[in-house]
Amino acid sequence: MRPLFRFWPDLRSRIGVYILVLVLTLLANGIQLVVPIITGHIIDGPIAHRDLSGLWLPVLGVLLIGIAEAVGMWARRMIVAPVVSHWEVTWRSRLFDRLQYTSVAIHDSWESGQLLSRAVNDLSQLRRFFAFGLPFLLSTPIVLAVGTVMLVLMQPVFGLIMIIMAVPAIIAVAVFEKHYRETSRRSQDTMGEVTTDVEESIQGIRILKSFGRSPWAAERFSEISTRLKSLEIRKAKLDSWLWSVLLLLPTLAQAAIVAVGTWGVIQGWTTIGTVVAAVTISMVLRMPIEMLGFLLADALMALTAAGRYWEVIDIRHDITDADGGVDDAPEVGHYRGKLRFDDVDFSFADTDRLTLQGLDLTIEPGQTLALVGATGSGKTTLASLVPRLQDVAAGTVSIDGVDIRDMPVNELRHLVSVSFEDPILFSTSVAENVEMGAPGASEEEIWKALEIAAAKDFVSRLPDGLDTPVGEQGLALSGGQRQRLALARAVIGRPRILVLDDPLSAVDVDTEDRVQRALREILPDSTTLIIAHRPSTAALADVVAVLDEGRIAALGTHEELLESSKLYRELMGASASADSAHTQTDTTASVTEGGHS
């Protein structure tokens, strides 16, 4: 039950309202008992005595209670509605925020659908539980306790019968709880898998379509949703056991009360009136007992949902400011922009193999360094260390001698601007996507940045120019166009340090050349780390570093390296350019796949 108890602070902050809801729930239960008593009184009294004048007072009573009941019901729902709706939204915003600051490595280890199903399905389950399940779950035992006490006071033997009946009920509940909890967990996890699969099947639609693999995807989906179906059916089957037991036991208790009661009347230790009253009370108790089954199932689902929610909230943030938090807008100091990697090791959390090993590299302020290396040599990993999307395992990355881990994360990210190999655009206008790199930039500055990225022409031809919506919800841009918008975003802030991960792979050579020259002219002060595959890119850099086996294998200008490094010549295709590509099988041997990137 601990995951549910952890919502106590939220509950406490609205405890007044919530207690009112509980009281109204209890009253609603209580009124069910009172009205029959009054109506019985009316029939036995005024009506039996044909006394119209004596009728008005109790009738008024019934009317008032009736109105009170309706108003109470209305009020309970009116009060609880905004509270629980607000909670659901609050919890989602906490979950969202936790994830926003969770490091990329941890994000990569989660299936996306598992996060989404927590944010949506689990939280709406929790909302329902706190709105209805919990108040009834809390008030039902009180009603049962009061009823049992009444029975005991009336005749201890009848109370005893109810208590004996409770034993198998509790056993049934205990057995049910164990199985149901496990099934509910598996079912909710499977719901996450369904979500992931749906998401992938849509995001990967081009691949599925071009290979005609939609039937394959449908089969995969079918397998998961069959699993979900069986788990849900298993839940229904477990429900059916508990509910029928909870339906049967109170009626058996009633029969026992009648039988034992009759024996008692014969023996003389009780009266018929007491037996009738006891049966009436046990009748009233049947409803809450039957409901208990439903409430319990609901509570267990809520428990699972809560557990899944806390799993995310409990994710430890490993990339933070010194105080363990992340300041959204720290003060940004002045740096010249000397970027230095010093004896850097990097490995992914779940493997011992080092992707980067003892890597040393220095980029002087304003210098442009091209990083080249084979596919999978760790170039992207190296780039991701600079804005601390990942942290080094050993060694340091520093700017002007300051370890980047000693800076507030967002100060660092203010200094460092990145453009990724898979350009990420958000569902908003072109202008806003570019402006992200320099919030508050003028339109003029945006156009300037677009010009540097060779995106001005195509943007001005978009239907609404800068205001054209792009991203997943907007215009379908080509890969090269998206890359150039992402590049414009990276350069607009004239960042101290610019990290460009293969920023123009989908752009023709001509455009690439223009962009690179513009970058040098307009951002002469930015320290630039550019990941490159093409000789033209490398040739324009001040210095080129070759990444191999997790360390810098060679460093120098393009021309120097062409002279001195066999590996570099191979990477640049130099040894092959003279011959025809058809015969170039000898270069393949040297393609190194040193690790992840």
Add this chain to the structure above:
Amino acid sequence: MSMPRLDSDDEVEALPADIAKKARALLMSLVRPHLAMLAFLAVIVVLTAALLVIGPVFIADALDTGVPAAIDGDLDPLLRAVTLFVLSAVASAILAFTSTRLVGITAQKILFTLRERVFTHVQRLDLGYHEKSTSGRLVSRQTSDMESVQQFLSYSLFETALAVLQMLFIAVTLLVLDVPLAIVVFAGFVPLFFITKAAHSTQRSAYRRTRTSIAKVIVHFVETMGGIRAVQAYRRQPERRGTLSDQDSRYRDANTDALRGVAWFAGWTRLIGNITQTVIIVIGAWLVIEGWTQIGVLAAFILYLRRFYGPLDELVQAFNLYQSASAALEKIAAVLDAEPAVAEPDRPVRLPAQSGAAGGTGSGRSLDLAGVRFAYGDGPDVLPRFDLQVPAGQIVALVGATGAGKSTLVKLVTRFYDPTEGRVGIDGVDLRDLEDAELRSSVVMVTQESFLFAGTIADNIRIGNPGASDEAVVAAATAVGLDGYIRRLPEGYATDVKKRGGRLSSGQRQLVSFARVFLADPDVVVLDEATAHLDIPSERLVQNALATVLEGRTAIIIAHRLSTVEIADRVLVMESGRIIEDGTPDELISGTGKFAQLHQAWRDSLV
């Protein structure tokens, strides 16, 4: 250059006018296969309702006659009454057991069918639809909307029937007991009718708002988590948080309104029930005192009245779950209602058998674009009218600046879009006459984005051909130079791409895409910037492998790195949607046209 002019998501979201009808039709079509089961459940409902009414009669009988008789020494009436009561209780329990199971099973079967139907339909929808829609929106259909439907199916269908039946039983009993009093009770239904009508329209609109707003929340959530690298690197967290809270507050308000609508509806219903009860007491008392009605009748009447209005709460609950579910079903129906612009043929034509004349490892097919023009909707022409013939086995390089229309052209060849005018034929068969499965086994495209699906690396390569043997998978990986890397992973080919050590760089992901093509063994291969993320040696390796594989096959290759041209038989240069140059690489290089310039620039960019 021109762009597809797309609707915003809101417009996609806008529901057709008759959507409520379509949602009902959808629900009916889902329920129809289970009619026999529902009929059986109806019998259970009748029995359950009957037992609910009868059970108390036995216990009353035990108290009224059994106990006094037992005291007089005759145990039989008591035993009989108690036995009957216990039997009815056992029967109730068995019925509850059966109905809970059957309802659960039926509801899950219906949901399963609906999920599958939505999934396959979404897969059938053309790329144009997917490009203007967002993954998050479609995900919300399969998750949050599905959940609403599930709530209704699992918790309401049976309860509604039971409540209605119970009320019916009691209504008959009331009529038998006393007609005038019964009429008073039924008079209570007049205001109830109007309240229900009013609730119907307010709740419907509130639930529609909940569905729409939660979908927006989901879209935002999916986009933020998918782009977490950019969110963090560009410090977008506060802004993203702000958008979420805007959208979520709209959801919260809609949800509060919906729940408060329930409060009003439930409150009024209860109030009417309680007032009716008071009126009955007054009128009944008057009737009894005037001597028109028996006192016992009034007592019974009041007792039943309470139970008559009891199920109304259930009905209110069911009504709301129904409203919520139908708002969700409307959204789902709208997705199912969208027709793919690229439709399956009514009478598919088969491709002619391979002549085998092409020789080589594969066998190519000819492509024929005749009088083709393409525009997005009513927009300007992206590709003005043109003709193009590609003979079987030819390797064509498509060259031109970004936005020249290269990608659009190959999207026509792969039938991601249909031409606005003219026809695209493969071996003389119009693509529109081919069944999708046949087209896709014949024409395969690899794009710049290489998406990996959850699962092992082997699974991902096998997308090219799900039936491929392990050896074939390894051979494909070896051909593209991925084998060495995979073997060094903790679990080799069985490594999960999302787990332990399975992270692939974008270059490696592209190699996976290529390995898929090797397995797919198509007649026509289309490569759209498929080597962009590779380093030059890897690209060479892939290209050499391709040269072998493409021998005899037809291929269209788009690449900015003109190294591709080395394996091409023919080069097409595109500009502003037109093919401006067409010839063998040697012809064009030695000429003075655009390609000669491009090629020179590319030569210069090399070392």
